[in-house]
Amino acid sequence: MVFSRILKSPKALTGLVLVGSMVLLALFAPWIAPYDPLAIDPVASNQAPSAEYWLGTDFFGRDVLSRMIWGARPSLLIGFASVFIGCVIGSLIGVTAGYFRGWVDAVLMRPVDVLLSFPIVVLALAMVAALGPSLINLILTISLLFVPRFARVVRGEAMALRELDYVEAARACGQRPFTIILRHVLPNATAQIIVTCTVFMANAILVEAGLSFLGVGVTPPEPSWGNMLADGRNNILGAPWLTTFPGLMLTLTLVGFNLLGDALRDILDPRLRGLHN
Amino acid sequence: MGLLTRFIFQAVPTLIGAVTILFLLLRMIPGDPAQAMLGADATAVDLARMRHELGLDQPIWVQYGLYLRDFLTGNWGNSIVSKTPALDRVLEALPDTLMLCGMAIVIIIGISLPAGVLSAVRRDSWVDYGVSVAVFLLMSMPQFWLGLLLLLVLSYWLDWFPIFGTGDAGDPLSILHHLVLPALTLAAGFLGLVTRLTRSSMLEVLGREYVRTARAKGLREGVVIVKHALRNALLPVVTVIGLTMGQLLGGAVIVEVVFARAGVGTMIWDAILQRDYPQVQAAVAVFAALFITTNFLTDLLYGLLNPRIKI
Numbered sequence: 021m022v023f024s025r026i027l028k029s030p031k032a033l034t035g036l037v038l039v040g041s042m043v044l045l046a047l048f049a050p051w052i053a054p055y056d057p058l059a060i061d062p063v064a065s066n067q068a069p070s071a072e073y074w075l076g077t078d079f080f081g082r083d084v085l086s087r088m089i090w091g092a093r094p095s096l097l098i099g100f101a102s103v104f105i106g107c108v109i110g111s112l113i114g115v116t117a118g119y120f121r122g123w124v125d126a127v128l129m130r131p132v133d134v135l136l137s138f139p140i141v142v143l144a145l146a147m148v149a150a151l152g153p154s155l156i157n158l159i160l161t162i163s164l165l166f167v168p169r170f171a172r173v174v175r176g177e178a179m180a181l182r183e184l185d186y187v188e189a190a191r192a193c194g195q196r197p198f199t200i201i202l203r204h205v206l207p208n209a210t211a212q213i214i215v216t217c218t219v220f221m222a223n224a225i226l227v228e229a230g231l232s233f234l235g236v237g238v239t240p241p242e243p244s245w246g247n248m249l250a251d252g253r254n255n256i257l258g259a260p261w262l263t264t265f266p267g268l269m270l271t272l273t274l275v276g277f278n279l280l281g282d283a284l285r286d287i288l289d290p291r292l293r294g295l296h297n
Numbered sequence: 298m299g300l301l302t303r304f305i306f307q308a309v310p311t312l313i314g315a316v317t318i319l320f321l322l323l324r325m326i327p328g329d330p331a332q333a334m335l336g337a338d339a340t341a342v343d344l345a346r347m348r349h350e351l352g353l354d355q356p357i358w359v360q361y362g363l364y365l366r367d368f369l370t371g372n373w374g375n376s377i378v379s380k381t382p383a384l385d386r387v388l389e390a391l392p393d394t395l396m397l398c399g400m401a402i403v404i405i406i407g408i409s410l411p412a413g414v415l416s417a418v419r420r421d422s423w424v425d426y427g428v429s430v431a432v433f434l435l436m437s438m439p440q441f442w443l444g445l446l447l448l449l450v451l452s453y454w455l456d457w458f459p460i461f462g463t464g465d466a467g468d469p470l471s472i473l474h475h476l477v478l479p480a481l482t483l484a485a486g487f488l489g490l491v492t493r494l495t496r497s498s499m500l501e502v503l504g505r506e507y508v509r510t511a512r513a514k515g516l517r518e519g520v521v522i523v524k525h526a527l528r529n530a531l532l533p534v535v536t537v538i539g540l541t542m543g544q545l546l547g548g549a550v551i552v553e554v555v556f557a558r559a560g561v562g563t564m565i566w567d568a569i570l571q572r573d574y575p576q577v578q579a580a581v582a583v584f585a586a587l588f589i590t591t592n593f594l595t596d597l598l599y600g601l602l603n604p605r606i607k608i
Contacts (some may be wrong), residue, residue, distance in 0.1 A: 134314030137589045138581070139547025142565065146581045149569040150322040226439055228549055233441050234566055253445055253555070257453050267442030274437040 021048030025287045042269075046092035053086035057243050066259045076261040078251055082243075084261060086244035088269050094155070094232075095264045095273065099225040107217055108226075109163070110170025111287035115209065117171065118178025119201050121267025129175065132168040140165055144227055148236045158237060162224050173216050177209040211288035218281035222274045229270055245270040300597070308593045311366070315585040319578050320364050324357075326574065329529065334574055336377045369569065373582070374575035376568070383579035387561055391583070393463055394560035396472075398545040400480035401487075405538065409488050410527075413495025413534075417503060418522060436489030440548055444482040444555035451478060461557035479556045483548050487541050493538050498530040505529075532602055539595025543588040 026032045045052060055073075059079030069076045075084040117128040135143070144161055151157040181187060182205065190200045230235030232246025240247050245266040252262030332339065337349070348354060355363070367373070373384040412432070416425040435443075443482040452458045464475035502508065502524050511525040512518075550562035557563070561580050568576035 032547070065452050077486075104397075130310075130314065134318060136313055137315050138585050139544060139550075139588055139591075140582050141547040141550050142581055145550065145565055145569055146319070146322055146577060149572075149574070149577055150325045229439055230441065234551070234554060236569060249441060249445065254450050256445060260449055263442075263445045263449065267439065267445065271434075271438050271442060274435070274439070278433065278437050 021288060026283070029283045031279050032141070032287070033280070035276045035280030035283060038272055039280060042092050042096060042273050042276065045089050046096045049093060050089045053083075053089040055083035055086040057082060057087040057090040058241050058250065059083075066255065068259075069261055075265045076259065077260055078248075078259070079129065079255065082241075084248075084265055087247070087248060088266055091243040091245045091248060091266060091269070092273075094238045094242070095225050095228055095246075098155070098158055098162060098228045099221050100167055101159045102224050103166060103217055103220050104168030105159070105163035106220070107170050107213065110167040111174045111206070111209075111213060113167070113172035114174030114176075115178045115201055115206055118175035119182050119197065119205055121179070121182075125175075129171070132171045133166070135168040136172070140223075140227065141230055144231055145234070153231075153236050153239055158228060158231065162227050162229075165227065166220055166224065169215075169220065170216060173212060177212050178205055179206050181205050206261060215281055215285045215288060218277055218284055222277035222281070225270070225273060225277070258289075303597075304593065311589050312586055315360075315589070316365065316368050316582060319582060320361060323574065323578065331467055334374070334377065336572065356411045366583070373579045375574040376579075377573045378568075378571055378576070381440050383575045386576065387564065387580050390559060390561045390564050393558065394546070394553070394562060397476065397483060397549055397560060398542065400476050401483040401545055401548075402486040402538065402542060404480055405491055406489050407540065408484070408497055409491035410534070412488075414499055414522065414527060416492070417496045417499030420500065425496075428496075428570075432489040435485045438485065439487050440482055441551050441555050443485055444479070444552060446481060447478050448556070449599060463558050463560075468573050468578045475558070479552050482555070483545060483552045486548060487544070491537060491541065492536060495530065495534050498533050499526060502526045502530040515541045516602070527544055532599070536595055536599050539598060540592060542591045542595075546584050546588060 026036070061077070064073070064077045064081035065079055067073055067077045067081075073083050073085070075088065077083055078087070101127060113128050117125040138146075144165055147161040147164065148157065151161065178201075187200060190204050195203075203206065229238055229244070229246035229249070232244045233250045235247070235250060237246055238244035240251075248266035249263060249270075252259070252264075252266065256263050277297050331344050331353060335347055353360065353365050371384060373382065374382060376383045376386055379386065389560060403496075412428050416428040419425055448460065451458045458478050459475050462475055464471035464473075466472075470582055507529075508521060511521045546561075549560060550565055552558075553560045553562035554566050561584065565580045565584075567573075568580065
């Protein structure tokens with residue numbers, strides 16, 4: 021049922037197509053990219069888009085199109101991995117806090133509130149500064165940013181769900197709390213969790229790109245959209261294509277996830293229907 | 298509860314928690330924290346003294362205690378690069394960042410409120426669709442890309458705005474001129490949220506009885522919308538704008554770097570690239586304190602505006 025509604029929603033379809041194309045680009049980058057993204061060619065430095073290099077070349081003569089295609093990999097990998105980790109840990113914290121309330125809630129949510137007391141980019145910068153930039157550290161950092169955010173969302177859901185009759189009934193039947201949480205509370209929070217994941221994917225990719233742009237994310241020469249934009253900034257007037265195209269890819273990806281998130285919210289969460297159309 | 302009591306019981310523990318996280322982060326730096334604090338060219342004597350000063354020869358909980366004490370007494374250490382107190386440098390750079398955020402708030406309010414009201418009043422018209430598409434694109438555009446595009450087109454190609462810097466001190470016009478593009482860039486990401494919320498909040502209020510009554514009384518449509526509907530619709534919007542103020546600080550880091558403006562954001566960035574940990578710490582702590590305070594004030598304001606909620 022949900023699938024047929026996704027297929028009928030132009031918003032969801034556009035989002036799916038955008039996200040799907042980025043995933044395909046990332047998966048098949050070695051076969052799609054016309055050049056080696058790391059191959060340096062001093063003769064072809066800073067060339068404007070042409071028949072040979074469709075989107076031009078950078079200072080080192082590397083093909084912008086190929087780097088852009090390969091750049092989809094770190095963005096999506098870091099996005100998926102950190103949202104996944106953040107979602108699992110955050111949801112467990114949130115559902116436990118929201119279901120038990122009382123001191124469990126207080127103990128679990130205090131650190132969550134503290135983590136939420138930093139602006140997102142600032143905490144990410146401080147963490148990467150401490151840990152040092154590497155793929156694993158980036159994923160750890162960005163996951164940690166999303167743990168408290170997932171915890172907040174899922175806690176709210178759990179607090180609403182625990183009051184419902186069927187949860188009450190399960191309790192009356194003597195089911196153990198964790199069975200109730202796993203069987204009755206979490207499954208009913210799935211819609212909200214899926215919507216949140218989709219929207220947070222966009223945020224996670226944005227944070228990764230931001231960190232790479234600031235020079236503490238994906239380390240050059242490995243291409244990522246963020247560090248390509250940082251390169252572009254250094255020669256914005258002489259080679260504007262270095263700035264334009266990677267940013268466009270990034271924006272299209274974010275538009276895709278945001279559209280999908282919006283559409284899924286409309287489809288999965290009837291309470292919000294009509295509010296954001 | 299009194300204001301002060303609430304602040305002490307809600308905001309202060311969070312702030313101490315934030316400082317605790319900074320303490321833990323400092324301990325997570327691979328290798329010797331004293332080395333990290335002093336930089337690569339530190340002598341063995343300096344290192345030993347720093348280790349003692351940081352209390353690294355003590356058990357971890359004593360270290361934590363010392364750290365908290367230093368933090369509360371304003372003894373935040375010196376910047377490795379400039380050798381001057383890290384906190385002073387942050388406070389020096391703060392006005393530029395606050396000015397940027399303040400201007401962004403003005404832009405957000407100036408654009409989002411009218412746009413939101415207009416799309417609610419003209420629901421499902423082309424204005425509504427236009428606003429929602431524009432807002433959606435702005436929400437999805439990374440600030441650093443939007444900033445670079447604005448720089449490229451409006452500063453480099455058309456030469457309408459300056460390319461970098463904060464302008465001549467003492468010349469308000471020059472400062473304002475330098476502020477326009479960065480503030481627009483910073484505001485862009487938040488325009489969507491506030492516009493959408495204003496729209497949906499207005500739509501809800503426009504359907505209420507008292508709006509119908511006001512219309513039935515024969516009041517002019519403009520008066521109905523501004524005095525009766527908007528005033529009531531603003532409550533959630535004000536809250537979100539308050540929460541946005543904290544988020545703007547995070548955005549300021551990237552925007553300041555893109556436009557090469559002085560401020561706490563560029564300071565954090567420089568400090569990280571130079572491994573100036575005391576400076577990073579001081580700047581991040583100040584940001585966290587501001588963030589916690591604005592969120593606290595937003596809560597208060599929400600209570601004041603909405604008598605139904607008891608604080």
